[in-house]
Amino acid sequence: MMFANIDRFFEIFLYPFIFLSLYFQVFMLYNFFSNKKKMKEEEDDFHPDFFPSVTFLLPGWNEGVHIKTTIESIQTLDYPKDKITIFYLDNNSSDNTKEIIEDLQSKDNRIKYIFELKQGKHNAMNAGLEHVNTELVACLDVDSTLDKRAMLVAAQYFKDDQIMALASCMQLRDVKTFWQRAQVIEYLLSVFWRKAYSSVDAMQVMPGPFSVFRKRVFEELGNYKKAHNAEDFEMTIRMQRAGYRIANAHKAYVYTVGPDTLRGLIKQRVRWIRGFLENTWDNKDMLFNKKYGNFGLFTLPFGVIFVFYVLYAVSFTVIRTLQLIYINIQNYFALGWHMPNIIPEQFDPFYITTDILFVQSIFILTILAIVFVTAKGITEDKRPFVFNFIVYLFIYPLVAPVFLFVATWKFLVKSENKWVLQDNKVVKS
Amino acid sequence: MKIDYSRYLISFIITISIFVTAFYVSNFFNDKKINSINSIGDNIAIDILSNETQFLLKEISCTEDNFNPVAGQIGELGDRLTYAEGELGNDNNRVQYLKKYYSLLQIKDYIVGKKIADKCGKAKKPIFVIYMYPSKLDCPDCGKQAVVLAELRKIYPELRVYTFDSDLDLMPVQTLKTIYDIKATSTFPILVVEDKAYYGYKDLTELKKLLPDTLKIATSTDATSTQASTTKATTSSNISKYLKSNTNSN
CATH class of the missing domain: 3.40.30.10 (Glutaredoxin)
Structure with missing residues (x-):
């Protein structure tokens, strides 16, 4: 009876949540496919002589191992060399960062070294922004490398005067561990979501690994803020509030590195989700506010719904699993050493579940499969994915709730956000 | 910022359609299951009636070959009904109806079975x-x-x-x-x-x-x-x- 009451409590929310998650997927699919023609036009509308000047901002703390590869990826871009400036923003590193930069500077005078004592990515970025004299500002994580054509493709979008910033197409590289395999699929799906959001000017967040802004965005809206260690998201909110248009260059590829351990993954995601919740709370006037377009009406509310949906789904699954364990333990003790027949004597289709929840899940998974296949087409990612997909489907749902619970808990109790220097290493959004 | 409300509306209509289709698919298969339970129940009813008729005709020689094997079918019906109850809920009208039907069949089999056993007393x-x-x-x-x-x-x-x-x-x-x-x-x-x-x-x-x-x-x-x-x-x-x-x- 106790279980029955818990079940009844969960069932109240079950169908609204299923409906909302289905609605989210349908809305995104509709946006994406109704924008397909425009996507093709974006790819074809190529002006080989359009090269706005750009400054690359590379903030980093003790990133000595990555600096050379990342800067090389900028130096080898299919983009006029005289249009590129590189600012390395050293956030008080204690490794050989300075020596590496000095060595690179001796061969390439476009590279500038800026030292920032105050810890935090936002401080480093702001130190760099003070010296920018180019039309565009490209923010690049030091552990991320660019595709040769990334900047060329990205620049094309700025032919449209209304486009104020641009999000890129992120993919994971150096995939070695189990946890990184799961992230490969997650990043792939996010390629689709990002394009769908941008098609209705509702971009959720400017990705840290590679985003491009017009310089005047910072002149008009101000520099980066600490923003609960989610400065990229906060800047996106400010731009959406100001009605700035943000595009997505789905063919501007950037390759980044995901956390290779469970601990690292949880730490990163707790920061992201908590940053999302804190900043959304700070801007709660935008929620369901049509004044802020689809961002206020769809992106922000569904972001919040998603967090609570996962928390709900996980609680529901945990309760159901506990019920099953309880019943099986009871049965086991009821029969002493008699083990029940776990495998049925013969297959009977009658016992295949036709529960509404199961049927709805099949529908939702089918849509997810469409999203996955489409995203694979966009990224032209030829890597085998079956194993990664299995890891994502079966392992991720076990891990994702951990960071969601921790982040939500920290948000609710407002525990002090410990932005220790070490965290600076994973400053990504 | 410009909002195209038709996108929200079209998405809503599509979502409703998928949602309703899912319910329809689920109900379609649940109906099939209920019908299969019903069909087993009908078979049992015939078997019990046959046993009872045999008994009343007093033409039997008390060998077990004279009676239908109802208990196995009742067991199967019970298992399926329990499963259907778990999927559709105890409040479901059709489940309640089947439970009543199942209970009546059991009582009838119980009575007929007892009568036969008492008479044959082996x-x-x-x-x-x-x-x-x-x-x-x-x-x-x-x-x-x-x-x-x-x-x-x-x-x-x-x-x-x-x-x-x-x-x-x-x-x-x-x-x-x-x-x-x-x-x-x-x-x-x-x-x-x-x-x-x-x-x-x-x-x-x-x-x-x-x-x-x-x-x-x-x-x-x-x-x-x-x-x-x-x-x-x-x-x-x-x-x-x-x-x-x-x-x-x-």
């Missing part, structure tokens, strides 16, 4: 166990008791276990409760073995002790054939063969 007569659980009250041991009974049925295929929801709004079930003095305040689960009611959970060892020795002797004698038979079949397939040939000749 050593290997079936043993009847009534198991009552409440659906509206908390009964932490009921699930456990059902598992124990299922196990007992495997050990003693001659056992005829009848399961009743004591809260079912059905007169014969309420009459059964009156006969065995079962009240709402009684300790559940309740077992009636050989016309004697036992209150509270009974484990496998305790239950075995409640069974008459005749069953145990019969089962141990038939150990080889019992092992070969499936858990649901309570009598040999010769019975159905005999009845089929009888039906054909008629």
Whole structure:
């Protein structure tokens, strides 16, 4: 009876949540496919002589191992060399960062070294922004490398005067561990979501690994803020509030590195989700506010719904699993050493579940499969994915709730956000 | 910022369509399941009626080949109904209807079976166990008791276990409760073995002790054939063969 009451409590929310998650997927699919023609036009509308000047901002703390590869990826871009400036923003590193930069500077005078004592990515970025004299500002994580054509493709979008910033197409590289395999699929799906959001000017967040802004965005809206260690998201909110248009260059590829351990993954995601919740709370006037377009009406509310949906789904699954364990333990003790027949004597289709929840899940998974296949087409990612997909489907749902619970808990109790220097290493959004 | 509300509306219509389709698909298959349960129930009803008719005609010679193997089918029906109840919920009207139908079939089989057993009175007569659980009250041991009974049925295929929801709004079930003095305040689960009611959970060892020795002797004698038979079949397939040939000749 106790279980029955818990079940009844969960069932109240079950169908609204299923409906909302289905609605989210349908809305995104509709946006994406109704924008397909425009996507093709974006790819074809190529002006080989359009090269706005750009400054690359590379903030980093003790990133000595990555600096050379990342800067090389900028130096080898299919983009006029005289249009590129590189600012390395050293956030008080204690490794050989300075020596590496000095060595690179001796061969390439476009590279500038800026030292920032105050810890935090936002401080480093702001130190760099003070010296920018180019039309565009490209923010690049030091552990991320660019595709040769990334900047060329990205620049094309700025032919449209209304486009104020641009999000890129992120993919994971150096995939070695189990946890990184799961992230490969997650990043792939996010390629689709990002394009769908941008098609209705509702971009959720400017990705840290590679985003491009017009310089005047910072002149008009101000520099980066600490923003609960989610400065990229906060800047996106400010731009959406100001009605700035943000595009997505789905063919501007950037390759980044995901956390290779469970601990690292949880730490990163707790920061992201908590940053999302804190900043959304700070801007709660935008929620369901049509004044802020689809961002206020769809992106922000569904972001919040998603967090609570996962928390709900996980609680529901945990309760159901506990019920099953309880019943099986009871049965086991009821029969002493008699083990029940776990495998049925013969297959009977009658016992295949036709529960509404199961049927709805099949529908939702089918849509997810469409999203996955489409995203694979966009990224032209030829890597085998079956194993990664299995890891994502079966392992991720076990891990994702951990960071969601921790982040939500920290948000609710407002525990002090410990932005220790070490965290600076994973400053990504 | 410009909002294209038609996108929201079209997405809403598509979502509703998918949502409704999912319900329709689920209901379609659930209906099929309910119909299959109904069909088993109908077969049982015919078999019971046939047994009763045989008995009333007094043309039987008290050999077990004269009776239909109803208990196995009732067991199958009960299993399927329990599963359907889990999927559709106890409140579902069709589940409630099937539960009533199932309960009536059990009571009818119980009565006819007892009459036959009393008349024929042979050593290997079936043993009847009534198991009552409440659906509206908390009964932490009921699930456990059902598992124990299922196990007992495997050990003693001659056992005829009848399961009743004591809260079912059905007169014969309420009459059964009156006969065995079962009240709402009684300790559940309740077992009636050989016309004697036992209150509270009974484990496998305790239950075995409640069974008459005749069953145990019969089962141990038939150990080889019992092992070969499936858990649901309570009598040999010769019975159905005999009845089929009888039906054909008629």
